[in-house]
Amino acid sequence: MHLFNNSNKMFFYFILFFSTLISISSNSWFGCWIGLEINLLSFIPLISNSNNLLSSEASLKYFLTQSIASINFLFFIIFKMIFFKNFEFNNLFSLMINSSLYMKMGSVPFHFWFPNITEGLSWLNCFILMTWQKISPMILLSYYFNKNFLIIIMILNTIIGAIGGLNQTSLRKLMAFSSINNLGWMLSTILISENLLMFYFLMYSFLISIMCFSFFMLNLYYINQLFIFNLNSMIKLSLFINFLSLGGLPPFIGFFPKWIIINFLILNKMFFMTLIFIMTSLIMLIFYIRIIYSNFLLNYFKLKWFKTNINNHMFYFINLFSLISLLGMIFSTFFFF
Template structure:
């Protein structure tokens, strides 16, 4: 529908609108940044495809609903607090603002739109929705840390994100529920330390990009398509499924580092009940990742003895293997750098 130059322009506006949101000193300015962000992402979602058009319509209606409630709450907030960002846990206006921000980020129990929208997008738009589109709402949520409401959303996010992925065959929905689970961890890290959630978000973005880079390259959208990759080189096969385990936070992979830091802060703050539930639910996410990896890790699995040397000379494959190396051995590399410094 749009040429490449138009898409580049929309991506530039998308990035600038997020900068407006996170640098704003009033809720009205933040609302304007979120609106520009929404209007710049809708053209990127729309293709000459029925599913993508349906997904863009669902995304627009949901975000428009959240934006209207946010604007109404912002007007009330301005009259009450004299245009300043202040926190009051007993104020229902603050709770309304926090609810709309949680809906925009796709956090449970406001996640009803997230899996359906993701199912209709291509992988590049899915990556933007899972990563960049969460920066603005999460930054605004960090200004309104209402304890009791945030804790319930964290519990529901880690539970729904874990249980929702158990019966999925679509890779996009699998990544969606994984994103909801990681959102719970990010919100918990945000409550523990203001800078920790940014570190968690950066690690999560890298791991998601690493997997979606491969899915987009081979146009894979369902679990059964993964097994066709078993005919490739064993190094490529193991790197693919180790990235799944890294995304699940299994040590000693790179994805364990942000969870490790969050567990450490929760232990110091005596949040043991929340920590126990989050770790148990994360074990469930590792279960459906291991369900994918189990067959690939079996030594006696049948493989076709075909030659794919032409494919292995591809620059994109080599680039993916470099990213996969850092995702797999990142914990060792960071540990060595820490001791050397």
């Protein structure tokens, strides 16, 4: 029975992968909609778990929100074909389509479902929701977007993602608000080039995969668990490097894509947007450093009854990639110039 369940999961992962390819390679809006629907129907069996009420609730919430976004997407396509044949309505149509795609990817102001759903998921499903599930809406958005609306959404994403994570004690919700903040940076790459969009997405996926895998191996879900556990010094160093790299602090590798975006914004005289992006990144670093502070400095031995060691070779192999955050910035600067 266990093998049967695993084979079913592999089948749904396979469908999840190909549904994204169908969506982004389609030459019609209906084909894009079909790809998004297949993606939705393949992800729900992966996150639903009859033995866990939080997972069942998360799958139901995800189904409802994504269904609403899909219905709106389909409705606007049909509306366009029937009524919006004149070019003067193209701006209105782009606003409608963009709103549906923003809701699909969990962007502000349609982000309220995103942190609540991540709270009921495993770390693997959180990783998929924060990375892979954003590919289709983001690529479709890059095909057809309203520039002024996109700039407003970018600014709101960075602000809400930074402020929303300040009062969180759950690591999954904190990573969700971090994903919303990084989504603002990612959307700004649409204005620059698709190559930079893919580069930023791959870099963010690399960093968030290390974080999710580390939390999964340590069975961490809340900040106070870092306070109680007596973690190995190598694990502490890995969390320290990856948190600061995810926050975009130089000279870590996570700063490099943000540095390119800042250069582009300054060259295009978007000084106000640059200031907001930098200030919200500093706010993000505040609650990353708060986690590191509780892990490193609050060392009450009476609370630390046992020492947490991980004897998994995969974990140490992943930690080797953390050194890329230290050394990669040096090589990337030579490559950039």
